[in-house]
Amino acid sequence: MDLKLFKAKLKEMMVVQEALNSQIATDWKEKGPNWPIDVWLNCGELIERMRTHWCKKANLVQSRADVVDVWRYILSDGMRTGQNFDFLVNTLVDEVLRQNRLMERLGSEKPVVYIGHYLEIKEKAEKLAHSLLSSLWDFNARCIDFVCICHDLGIDFWTLHAMYMGKNTVKQEG
Numbered sequence: 060m061d062l063k064l065f066k067a068k069l070k071e072m073m074v075v076q077e078a079l080n081s082q083i084a085t086d087w088k089e090k091g092p093n094w095p096i097d098v099w100l101n102c103g104e105l106i107e108r109m110r111t112h113w114c115k116k117a118n119l120v121q122s123r124a125d126v127v128d129v130w131r132y133i134l135s136d137g138m139r140t141g142q143n144f145d146f147l148v149n150t151l152v153d154e155v156l157r158q159n160r161l162m163e164r165l166g167s168e169k170p171v172v173y174i175g176h177y178l179e180i181k182e183k184a185e186k187l188a189h190s191l192l193s194s195l196w197d198f199n200a201r202c203i204d205f206v207c208i209c210h211d212l213g214i215d216f217w218t219l220h221a222m223y224m225g226k227n228t229v230k231q232e233g
Contacts, residue, residue, distance in 0.1 A: 062152065065148075065152060065155070065216065066148050066152075068216070068217075068220045069147070069148055069151060069220075070144065070148075071220075071224070072134065072220060072223050072224070073134060073138065073144065073147070075223075075224065075227050076131060076134050076135055076138070076227070077138060079131075079227060080135055080138075087135075087139070088138070088139045091135070091139060094132045094133075094135045094136035094139060095132075095136060097128075097132040098129055098132040098133055098136070098187065098188070098201075099188045101125055101128045101129045101132065102129060102184040102185070102187055102188035103188065104125050104128075105122055105125040105126065105129065105180075105184050105208075106180075106181050106184050106185065108121055108122050108125060109122055109180055109181060109184075119212060119213075122212060123212055123214055123222060124222070124226065126205075126208060126209060126212060126214060126219070126222075127219070127222045127223050127226050129187075129205065129208075130205065130219060130223060131223070131227070133198075133201055133202070133205055134147075137198050140198075146198070147198070150198055150199050150202050151202055151206070151216075154202050154203050154206040155206060155215075155216050157206075179211055180208060180211045180212065183204055183207050183208045183211065184204075184208055186204050187201060187204035187205060187208065190204065
């Protein structure tokens with residue numbers, strides 16, 4: 060993995076997210092939405108979508124779009140709580156590298172979704188959602204859960220970046 064490029068792409072997403080949040084309210088870090096609640100709601104949508112679509116081996120595009128929304132809110136909450144860029148990057152780099160090694164061992168970058176797989180994704184999304192009910196901020200744990208969900212849906216960092224930029228370019232224009 061090209062660490063310099065990874066950092067640049069992550070910074071690009073942070074800059075875009077900060078601009079989007081500032082369009083909502085210039086003081087979004089102090090008075091913005093409750094980002095953990097948004098993550099929780101989107102995890103619920105992801106679980107529901109996976110529950111109703113797993114058996115069709117269907118179009119997982121919307122489930123993956125839900126993951127992009129979860130990411131926006133995790134990123135926003137990380138920035139809101141004052142996590143510095145280096146901490147955010149190092150946490151993500153560690154987890155993405157760990158998942159890449161796991162994918163290499165398993166020999167698959169695009170897992171096939173089946174009922175057991177749905178249950179694994181559901182469990183991880185529930186774990187992420189429940190972690191938000193805690194008053195403790197644990198960005199590292201949330202990143203681990205999030206990256207595991209991405210892996211299970213066949214989303215690597217570069218795909219997440221492309222999906223994020225595409226979705227948020229539409230939001231900025233719309």
